[in-house]
Amino acid sequence: xxxxxxxxxxxxxxxxxxxxxxxxxxxxxxxxxxxxxxxxxxxxxxxxxxxxxxxxxxxxxxxxxxxxxxxxxxxxxxxxxxxxxxxxxxxxxxxxxxxxxxxxxxxxxxxxxxxxxxxxxxxxxxxxxxxxxxxxxxxxxxxxxxxxxxxxxxxxxxxxxxxxxxxxxxxxxxxxxxxxxxxxxxxxxxxxxxxxxxxxxxxxxxxxxxxxxxxxxxxxxxxxxxxxxxxxxxxxxxx
Numbered sequence: 001x002x003x004x005x006x007x008x009x010x011x012x013x014x015x016x017x018x019x020x021x022x023x024x025x026x027x028x029x030x031x032x033x034x035x036x037x038x039x040x041x042x043x044x045x046x047x048x049x050x051x052x053x054x055x056x057x058x059x060x061x062x063x064x065x066x067x068x069x070x071x072x073x074x075x076x077x078x079x080x081x082x083x084x085x086x087x088x089x090x091x092x093x094x095x096x097x098x099x100x101x102x103x104x105x106x107x108x109x110x111x112x113x114x115x116x117x118x119x120x121x122x123x124x125x126x127x128x129x130x131x132x133x134x135x136x137x138x139x140x141x142x143x144x145x146x147x148x149x150x151x152x153x154x155x156x157x158x159x160x161x162x163x164x165x166x167x168x169x170x171x172x173x174x175x176x177x178x179x180x181x182x183x184x185x186x187x188x189x190x191x192x193x194x195x196x197x198x199x200x201x202x203x204x205x206x207x208x209x210x211x212x213x214x215x216x217x218x219x220x221x222x223x224x225x226x227x228x229x230x231x232x233x234x235x236x237x238x239x
Contacts, residue, residue, distance in 0.1 A: 001220070002227035003235050004031040004105060006210050007048060011232030014078040016046045017085040021096055027234045031103040031137075031227065036090055037111060039066045042119050044090035044127055050111050062115065090127045098134030105229075106131075107163070108151070110144040121154060128155050141185060148179045161185050161207070168195045176204060183207055183226065188216070196223045214238060 008020025009027060016034055024032055035048040043066040050061050055077045061069065066089070075082025088096075090106075097104050106128075116124070131138055140151040141161035151160045159182040164172050167190045176184055183205035186195055191208050199206035209229035211217050214237040217228055221238065 001217075001225055002031050002103075002207075003029045003233060004033050004103075004207065004227050004229045005029040006033050006229040006231050007035065008032060009232065011212065011230075014075045014082050014085050016048060016088070017075060017082070018088060018093075018096060019075075019082065019085060021093065022100075025097075025100045025102050028236070029102075029230075029234065031105060032097055033105040033107060033229055034090075034093055035107045035109055036124070037061050037109055038115055038120055039064060039069060041065045042123060044120070044123055045069065046088045046090055046093045048109070050109075062111065090124075091130060094127060094131045094134060094136065098131065098136050101135055103137035103139070104131060105139045105141055105161070108140065108142040108144070108147045110142065110147070112144075112147060116147075116150060121150070125154050128158060132158075139183065141183075145175050145179070148175065148181065152179045159183065161205075164190075166190060168198065173198070173202065176202065185209060185229075191220070193223050196220070196225055200224055 005024030007015035009024040010020050012023050013020040021032055034046050036044055037047050040063055052059055055074055069087055073083050074087050075085030138158045139161050140158050141163050142148050143163040148160055161183040162176045162181045163185045168186055184199045185207045188208050196206045205226035207227040208220055208225055211228040211230050212232050218238050
């Protein structure tokens with residue numbers, strides 16, 4: 001079972017930061033998950049929230065130019081020693097991760113769908129190609145069915161995953177079949193052994209988020225999960 005660093009090892013450093021990504025790789029996690037949004041001038045950036053209030057800034061990524069965001073302190077909200085952390089562009093994150101040959105799960109946030117005109121589609125596709133040329137294994141995922149469909153159309157060679165919020169339902173199975181998904185990512189604590197088996201019976205990988213308890217991780221491994229998203233666990237925690 002793969003351990004996937006959720007927004008990097010975000011239990012030990014600010015989420016979606018260069019330090020969080022590096023820590024995950026340093027501690028033996030072979031996959032990293034990150035989130036993508038766009039600035040007002042069409043730069044793909046790595047951040048979970050469009051509104052940056054949680055990080056100490058009352059502004060929206062989608063309304064600002066990259067030049068206005070690139071020097072923001074994105075670490076002090078977590079701890080003072082991380083004040084040097086800055087927001088990464090997707091291209092910068094890919095360069096960092098490609099240097100370590102990790103796998104990357106790129107989550108496309110639902111806010112993106114209404115924003116994905118030709119320029120942004122091209123930019124996102126170029127970043128995906130950059131990652132593939134850098135030797136990265138990729139998975140593209142989203143909660144939004146339209147974005148998973150976009151992945152199939154624009155990046156057909158990259159495995160796709162359907163993200164499930166809440167209980168696993170037949171609609172999620174139908175969507176996975178429709179878009180040719182290779183995996184379904186289920187939410188804990190809604191995930192049961194039966195759910196995992198349903199995904200496996202479809203011939204798909206089952207991954208579960210977000211698991212920070214070693215006992216629960218061991219249980220999911222025993223059920224046949226292909227991977228877990230975690231903020232803090234490392235593979236040695238199951239020994």
